[in-house]
Amino acid sequence: MQDEDASLLKAFAAGDNRAAQTLIERLSPRVLAQALRLLGNRSEAEDIMQEALLRLWRTAPTWQPRARVSTWLYRVTANLCLDRLRARCQMVSIDAVPGEMTAGDPAIIASLQQEARLDALRRALAELPERQALAVSLRFIEGLGNPEIAAIMDIGVEAVESLTARGKRALAAALSSKKEALGYADE
Template sequence: MEDLTSYLDRSQVGSAVGPEPSDESLLGQFANGDAMAARLLTDRLGPRSFSVALRMLGNRSEAEDVTQEAMMRLWLMAPEWVPGQAKVSTWLYRVTMNLCIDQRRRKRPETVENAPEVQDISASVVDQIQDEARSDALQNALEQLPERQQQAVILRHIEELSNPEIAGIMDISVEAVESLTARGKRSLATILAKRRDELGYENG
Protein backbone atom coordinates (compact mmCIF):
# COMPACT_ATOMS: atom_id res chain seq x y z
CA MET A 1 0.00 0.00 0.00
CA GLU A 2 1.26 3.47 -0.83
CA ASP A 3 2.85 5.25 2.12
CA LEU A 4 0.63 8.08 3.35
CA THR A 5 3.46 10.60 3.50
CA SER A 6 4.14 10.13 -0.20
CA TYR A 7 0.72 11.29 -1.25
CA LEU A 8 0.57 14.04 1.38
CA ASP A 9 3.75 15.53 -0.10
CA ARG A 10 2.84 14.93 -3.74
CA SER A 11 1.79 17.97 -5.73
CA GLN A 12 -1.85 17.87 -6.70
CA VAL A 13 -2.41 16.86 -10.30
CA GLY A 14 -3.50 19.85 -12.39
CA SER A 15 -7.02 19.89 -13.77
CA ALA A 16 -8.31 20.99 -17.13
CA VAL A 17 -9.71 24.47 -17.59
CA GLY A 18 -13.09 24.72 -15.93
CA PRO A 19 -14.58 24.05 -12.50
CA GLU A 20 -12.97 21.34 -10.43
CA PRO A 21 -15.04 18.16 -10.15
CA SER A 22 -16.87 17.71 -6.85
CA ASP A 23 -15.87 15.07 -4.33
CA GLU A 24 -19.05 13.18 -5.18
CA SER A 25 -18.28 13.31 -8.90
CA LEU A 26 -14.75 11.99 -8.34
CA LEU A 27 -16.05 9.20 -6.14
CA GLY A 28 -18.50 8.20 -8.85
CA GLN A 29 -15.76 8.25 -11.46
CA PHE A 30 -13.60 6.01 -9.26
CA ALA A 31 -16.51 3.59 -8.81
CA ASN A 32 -16.64 3.38 -12.61
CA GLY A 33 -12.96 2.45 -12.84
CA ASP A 34 -11.20 5.85 -13.09
CA ALA A 35 -7.95 5.51 -11.10
CA MET A 36 -7.03 9.18 -11.66
CA ALA A 37 -10.24 10.22 -9.90
CA ALA A 38 -9.12 8.24 -6.86
CA ARG A 39 -5.75 10.00 -6.87
CA LEU A 40 -7.36 13.44 -7.09
CA LEU A 41 -9.80 12.65 -4.29
CA THR A 42 -6.99 11.25 -2.16
CA ASP A 43 -4.92 14.41 -2.66
CA ARG A 44 -7.95 16.48 -1.69
CA LEU A 45 -9.32 14.55 1.29
CA GLY A 46 -6.33 12.58 2.61
CA PRO A 47 -4.65 15.56 4.31
CA ARG A 48 -7.93 16.54 6.01
CA SER A 49 -8.41 13.06 7.43
CA PHE A 50 -4.78 12.95 8.54
CA SER A 51 -4.99 16.35 10.27
CA VAL A 52 -7.99 15.28 12.34
CA ALA A 53 -6.44 11.91 13.17
CA LEU A 54 -3.17 13.49 14.25
CA ARG A 55 -4.89 15.91 16.61
CA MET A 56 -7.11 13.23 18.08
CA LEU A 57 -4.36 10.63 18.53
CA GLY A 58 -1.26 12.76 19.04
CA ASN A 59 0.78 10.12 17.24
CA ARG A 60 1.87 10.49 13.62
CA SER A 61 2.24 6.79 12.84
CA GLU A 62 -1.19 5.94 14.24
CA ALA A 63 -2.71 8.91 12.38
CA GLU A 64 -1.23 7.63 9.12
CA ASP A 65 -2.70 4.18 9.74
CA VAL A 66 -6.12 5.64 10.52
CA THR A 67 -6.06 7.80 7.40
CA GLN A 68 -5.13 4.85 5.19
CA GLU A 69 -7.93 2.78 6.72
CA ALA A 70 -10.46 5.62 6.30
CA MET A 71 -9.53 6.10 2.64
CA MET A 72 -9.68 2.35 2.05
CA ARG A 73 -13.20 2.27 3.49
CA LEU A 74 -14.13 5.14 1.18
CA TRP A 75 -12.98 3.16 -1.86
CA LEU A 76 -14.85 0.06 -0.72
CA MET A 77 -18.02 2.08 -0.16
CA ALA A 78 -17.79 3.97 -3.50
CA PRO A 79 -19.94 1.60 -5.60
CA GLU A 80 -22.77 1.91 -3.06
CA TRP A 81 -22.63 5.70 -2.66
CA VAL A 82 -26.03 7.35 -2.98
CA PRO A 83 -25.70 10.80 -4.63
CA GLY A 84 -27.12 13.61 -2.54
CA GLN A 85 -27.28 11.53 0.63
CA ALA A 86 -24.36 13.29 2.32
CA LYS A 87 -21.12 15.09 1.53
CA VAL A 88 -18.17 12.77 0.89
CA SER A 89 -15.98 14.85 3.22
CA THR A 90 -18.61 14.60 5.98
CA TRP A 91 -18.65 10.81 5.63
CA LEU A 92 -14.84 10.64 5.72
CA TYR A 93 -14.50 12.91 8.77
CA ARG A 94 -17.03 10.74 10.63
CA VAL A 95 -15.21 7.51 9.72
CA THR A 96 -11.85 9.03 10.66
CA MET A 97 -13.08 10.12 14.09
CA ASN A 98 -14.67 6.74 14.78
CA LEU A 99 -11.45 4.95 13.83
CA CYS A 100 -9.52 7.27 16.17
CA ILE A 101 -11.91 6.46 19.01
CA ASP A 102 -11.46 2.75 18.36
CA GLN A 103 -7.68 3.17 18.28
CA ARG A 104 -7.61 5.02 21.59
CA ARG A 105 -9.79 2.40 23.22
CA ARG A 106 -7.45 -0.36 22.06
CA LYS A 107 -4.32 1.38 23.22
CA ARG A 108 -3.79 4.55 25.18
CA PRO A 109 -0.89 6.46 23.59
CA GLU A 110 2.08 6.52 25.91
CA THR A 111 3.67 9.59 24.38
CA VAL A 112 2.54 12.57 22.33
CA GLU A 113 4.16 12.76 18.91
CA ASN A 114 3.15 15.95 17.17
CA ALA A 115 3.62 16.44 13.46
CA PRO A 116 6.96 18.14 12.86
CA GLU A 117 6.56 21.80 12.06
CA VAL A 118 8.49 23.44 9.24
CA GLN A 119 11.27 25.29 11.00
CA ASP A 120 11.78 29.00 10.41
CA ILE A 121 15.53 29.33 9.86
CA SER A 122 15.39 32.97 10.96
CA ALA A 123 13.97 32.06 14.36
CA SER A 124 16.30 31.66 17.31
CA VAL A 125 16.76 28.27 18.91
CA VAL A 126 14.91 29.58 21.97
CA ASP A 127 11.94 30.64 19.84
CA GLN A 128 11.85 27.24 18.12
CA ILE A 129 11.89 25.42 21.44
CA GLN A 130 9.11 27.65 22.76
CA ASP A 131 6.99 27.10 19.64
CA GLU A 132 7.39 23.34 20.04
CA ALA A 133 6.46 23.61 23.73
CA ARG A 134 3.30 25.53 22.85
CA SER A 135 2.34 22.94 20.23
CA ASP A 136 2.93 20.14 22.73
CA ALA A 137 0.91 22.02 25.36
CA LEU A 138 -2.04 22.43 22.98
CA GLN A 139 -1.96 18.73 22.07
CA ASN A 140 -1.78 17.71 25.72
CA ALA A 141 -4.65 20.06 26.56
CA LEU A 142 -6.77 18.68 23.72
CA GLU A 143 -6.23 15.15 24.99
CA GLN A 144 -7.59 16.16 28.41
CA LEU A 145 -10.94 17.28 26.98
CA PRO A 146 -13.96 14.97 27.03
CA GLU A 147 -14.19 13.07 23.76
CA ARG A 148 -17.08 15.00 22.19
CA GLN A 149 -15.68 18.39 23.19
CA GLN A 150 -12.33 17.43 21.70
CA GLN A 151 -13.93 16.42 18.41
CA ALA A 152 -15.97 19.63 18.17
CA VAL A 153 -12.99 21.87 19.00
CA ILE A 154 -10.72 20.13 16.47
CA LEU A 155 -13.30 20.36 13.69
CA ARG A 156 -14.29 23.96 14.45
CA HIS A 157 -11.08 25.69 15.48
CA ILE A 158 -8.36 23.57 13.83
CA GLU A 159 -10.10 22.27 10.71
CA GLU A 160 -12.21 25.48 10.56
CA LEU A 161 -15.41 23.74 9.52
CA SER A 162 -18.75 25.46 9.94
CA ASN A 163 -21.10 24.51 12.76
CA PRO A 164 -23.64 22.96 10.33
CA GLU A 165 -20.87 20.83 8.78
CA ILE A 166 -19.75 19.66 12.22
CA ALA A 167 -23.35 18.89 13.18
CA GLY A 168 -23.58 16.63 10.15
CA ILE A 169 -20.31 14.89 10.94
CA MET A 170 -21.09 14.34 14.62
CA ASP A 171 -24.79 13.67 14.02
CA ILE A 172 -25.93 16.29 16.52
CA SER A 173 -27.71 19.64 16.35
CA VAL A 174 -25.98 22.93 15.57
CA GLU A 175 -26.87 24.09 19.08
CA ALA A 176 -25.10 21.07 20.54
CA VAL A 177 -22.01 21.87 18.43
CA GLU A 178 -22.00 25.44 19.75
CA SER A 179 -22.29 24.18 23.32
CA LEU A 180 -19.50 21.62 22.90
CA THR A 181 -17.08 24.08 21.30
CA ALA A 182 -17.79 26.76 23.90
CA ARG A 183 -17.22 24.36 26.77
CA GLY A 184 -14.16 22.93 25.07
CA LYS A 185 -12.61 26.37 24.59
CA ARG A 186 -13.21 27.24 28.24
CA SER A 187 -11.61 23.99 29.34
CA LEU A 188 -8.60 24.54 27.07
CA ALA A 189 -8.15 28.06 28.42
CA THR A 190 -8.24 26.76 31.99
CA ILE A 191 -5.72 24.00 31.27
CA LEU A 192 -3.31 26.26 29.37
CA ALA A 193 -3.60 29.12 31.89
CA LYS A 194 -1.63 27.02 34.35
CA ARG A 195 1.35 27.07 31.96
CA ARG A 196 1.27 30.69 30.74
CA ASP A 197 4.58 31.71 32.30
CA GLU A 198 6.28 28.48 31.25
CA LEU A 199 5.12 28.92 27.63
CA GLY A 200 6.14 32.56 27.45
CA TYR A 201 2.70 34.20 27.45
CA GLU A 202 3.33 37.29 29.52
CA ASN A 203 0.18 39.30 28.92
CA GLY A 204 -3.52 38.35 29.34
Protein backbone atom coordinates (compact mmCIF):
# COMPACT_ATOMS: atom_id res chain seq x y z
CA MET A 1 0.00 0.00 0.00
CA GLN A 2 1.63 3.20 -1.20
CA ASP A 3 0.41 6.69 -0.33
CA GLU A 4 1.70 10.22 -0.73
CA ASP A 5 2.82 10.34 2.92
CA ALA A 6 4.86 7.18 2.36
CA SER A 7 6.54 8.80 -0.64
CA LEU A 8 7.37 11.84 1.47
CA LEU A 9 8.70 9.63 4.25
CA LYS A 10 10.91 7.80 1.78
CA ALA A 11 12.16 11.15 0.44
CA PHE A 12 12.93 12.27 4.00
CA ALA A 13 14.87 9.05 4.62
CA ALA A 14 16.91 9.90 1.50
CA GLY A 15 17.79 13.30 2.97
CA ASP A 16 15.01 15.58 1.67
CA ASN A 17 14.26 17.93 4.57
CA ARG A 18 11.44 19.62 2.63
CA ALA A 19 9.62 16.28 2.60
CA ALA A 20 9.93 16.18 6.39
CA GLN A 21 8.55 19.70 6.65
CA THR A 22 5.61 18.77 4.43
CA LEU A 23 4.89 15.70 6.57
CA ILE A 24 5.07 17.77 9.75
CA GLU A 25 2.64 20.34 8.35
CA ARG A 26 0.29 17.63 7.16
CA LEU A 27 0.36 15.18 10.07
CA SER A 28 1.13 17.16 13.23
CA PRO A 29 -2.29 18.89 13.50
CA ARG A 30 -4.04 15.51 13.35
CA VAL A 31 -1.68 13.91 15.87
CA LEU A 32 -2.00 16.87 18.24
CA ALA A 33 -5.80 16.87 17.97
CA GLN A 34 -5.97 13.13 18.66
CA ALA A 35 -3.65 13.37 21.66
CA LEU A 36 -5.45 16.43 23.01
CA ARG A 37 -8.84 14.69 22.83
CA LEU A 38 -7.50 11.57 24.52
CA LEU A 39 -5.47 13.36 27.21
CA GLY A 40 -7.30 16.65 27.71
CA ASN A 41 -4.03 18.47 28.35
CA ARG A 42 -2.33 20.53 25.66
CA SER A 43 1.17 20.28 27.11
CA GLU A 44 0.97 16.49 27.38
CA ALA A 45 -0.58 16.30 23.90
CA GLU A 46 2.31 18.32 22.46
CA ASP A 47 4.78 15.95 24.15
CA ILE A 48 2.96 12.97 22.63
CA MET A 49 2.93 14.62 19.20
CA GLN A 50 6.69 15.17 19.35
CA GLU A 51 7.34 11.61 20.48
CA ALA A 52 5.08 10.14 17.79
CA LEU A 53 6.79 12.18 15.06
CA LEU A 54 10.23 11.23 16.41
CA ARG A 55 9.24 7.59 16.15
CA LEU A 56 8.13 8.20 12.58
CA TRP A 57 11.49 9.80 11.73
CA ARG A 58 13.35 6.87 13.31
CA THR A 59 11.25 4.45 11.28
CA ALA A 60 11.74 6.33 7.98
CA PRO A 61 14.91 4.54 6.81
CA THR A 62 13.32 1.11 7.21
CA TRP A 63 9.70 2.02 6.42
CA GLN A 64 7.77 -0.91 5.01
CA PRO A 65 4.39 0.26 3.68
CA ARG A 66 2.20 -2.39 5.35
CA ALA A 67 -0.18 0.40 6.35
CA ARG A 68 -0.68 4.04 5.47
CA VAL A 69 1.66 6.41 7.30
CA SER A 70 -1.31 8.19 8.89
CA THR A 71 -2.75 4.87 10.09
CA TRP A 72 0.59 3.89 11.62
CA LEU A 73 0.87 7.31 13.26
CA TYR A 74 -2.69 7.07 14.70
CA ARG A 75 -1.76 3.75 16.28
CA VAL A 76 1.50 5.07 17.73
CA THR A 77 -0.23 8.20 19.08
CA ALA A 78 -3.05 6.19 20.64
CA ASN A 79 -0.58 3.83 22.31
CA LEU A 80 1.52 6.72 23.64
CA CYS A 81 -1.63 8.37 25.01
CA LEU A 82 -2.80 5.17 26.67
CA ASP A 83 0.65 4.77 28.26
CA ARG A 84 0.47 8.37 29.51
CA LEU A 85 -3.04 7.87 30.92
CA ARG A 86 -1.91 4.75 32.78
CA ALA A 87 1.05 6.59 34.28
CA ARG A 88 -0.76 9.84 35.03
CA CYS A 89 -1.00 10.83 38.63
CA GLN A 90 -4.51 11.52 39.96
CA MET A 91 -3.41 14.78 41.60
CA VAL A 92 -5.07 18.05 40.65
CA SER A 93 -2.75 20.90 39.75
CA ILE A 94 -3.32 24.30 41.35
CA ASP A 95 -3.26 25.66 37.77
CA ALA A 96 -6.42 23.65 37.04
CA VAL A 97 -8.39 25.68 39.58
CA PRO A 98 -10.04 28.73 37.99
CA GLY A 99 -8.76 32.12 39.12
CA GLU A 100 -11.36 34.71 40.05
CA MET A 101 -14.90 33.43 40.16
CA THR A 102 -18.17 35.20 40.70
CA ALA A 103 -20.78 33.10 42.46
CA GLY A 104 -23.48 32.06 40.04
CA ASP A 105 -21.69 33.27 36.88
CA PRO A 106 -23.34 31.12 34.15
CA ALA A 107 -20.20 31.04 31.99
CA ILE A 108 -18.10 29.79 34.91
CA ILE A 109 -20.73 27.21 35.85
CA ALA A 110 -20.99 25.96 32.25
CA SER A 111 -17.21 25.79 31.92
CA LEU A 112 -16.80 23.86 35.16
CA GLN A 113 -19.63 21.51 34.22
CA GLN A 114 -18.10 20.83 30.79
CA GLU A 115 -14.69 20.19 32.37
CA ALA A 116 -16.29 17.82 34.90
CA ARG A 117 -18.02 15.94 32.07
CA LEU A 118 -14.80 15.62 30.08
CA ASP A 119 -12.89 14.51 33.16
CA ALA A 120 -15.54 11.89 33.97
CA LEU A 121 -15.36 10.60 30.40
CA ARG A 122 -11.54 10.45 30.46
CA ARG A 123 -11.60 8.58 33.77
CA ALA A 124 -14.25 6.15 32.54
CA LEU A 125 -12.29 5.56 29.32
CA ALA A 126 -9.13 4.91 31.35
CA GLU A 127 -11.01 2.16 33.24
CA LEU A 128 -11.98 0.32 30.05
CA PRO A 129 -9.79 -2.46 28.69
CA GLU A 130 -7.15 -0.87 26.44
CA ARG A 131 -8.54 -2.13 23.13
CA GLN A 132 -12.10 -1.05 24.00
CA ALA A 133 -10.89 2.41 25.06
CA LEU A 134 -8.93 2.82 21.84
CA ALA A 135 -11.82 1.64 19.62
CA VAL A 136 -14.34 3.89 21.41
CA SER A 137 -12.00 6.90 21.27
CA LEU A 138 -11.23 6.46 17.58
CA ARG A 139 -14.90 5.93 16.69
CA PHE A 140 -16.74 8.44 18.83
CA ILE A 141 -14.10 11.04 19.67
CA GLU A 142 -11.98 10.96 16.51
CA GLY A 143 -14.98 10.22 14.28
CA LEU A 144 -13.23 7.51 12.26
CA GLY A 145 -15.12 4.78 10.44
CA ASN A 146 -14.94 1.13 11.41
CA PRO A 147 -12.73 0.09 8.44
CA GLU A 148 -10.18 2.78 9.30
CA ILE A 149 -10.23 1.79 12.98
CA ALA A 150 -9.74 -1.84 11.96
CA ALA A 151 -6.65 -0.86 9.98
CA ILE A 152 -5.26 1.21 12.86
CA MET A 153 -5.84 -1.55 15.40
CA ASP A 154 -4.90 -4.34 12.98
CA ILE A 155 -8.17 -6.23 13.59
CA GLY A 156 -11.30 -7.02 11.59
CA VAL A 157 -14.27 -4.67 11.19
CA GLU A 158 -16.47 -7.08 13.16
CA ALA A 159 -14.02 -6.91 16.07
CA VAL A 160 -14.18 -3.10 15.95
CA GLU A 161 -17.98 -3.23 16.07
CA SER A 162 -17.84 -5.58 19.04
CA LEU A 163 -15.25 -3.49 20.90
CA THR A 164 -17.15 -0.24 20.37
CA ALA A 165 -20.49 -1.79 21.39
CA ARG A 166 -19.01 -3.29 24.57
CA GLY A 167 -17.11 -0.06 25.28
CA LYS A 168 -20.25 2.07 24.91
CA ARG A 169 -22.17 -0.20 27.27
CA ALA A 170 -19.34 -0.12 29.82
CA LEU A 171 -19.10 3.69 29.59
CA ALA A 172 -22.87 4.06 30.01
CA ALA A 173 -22.77 1.82 33.08
CA ALA A 174 -19.75 3.64 34.56
CA LEU A 175 -21.27 7.08 34.01
CA SER A 176 -24.93 6.32 34.84
CA SER A 177 -24.48 6.96 38.55
CA LYS A 178 -22.91 10.34 37.78
CA LYS A 179 -25.70 11.71 35.57
CA GLU A 180 -27.08 14.08 38.19
CA ALA A 181 -23.66 15.31 39.35
CA LEU A 182 -22.68 16.01 35.74
CA GLY A 183 -25.87 17.93 34.99
CA TYR A 184 -27.55 15.28 32.87
CA ALA A 185 -30.41 14.52 35.27
CA ASP A 186 -32.99 16.27 33.08
CA GLU A 187 -31.69 14.89 29.77
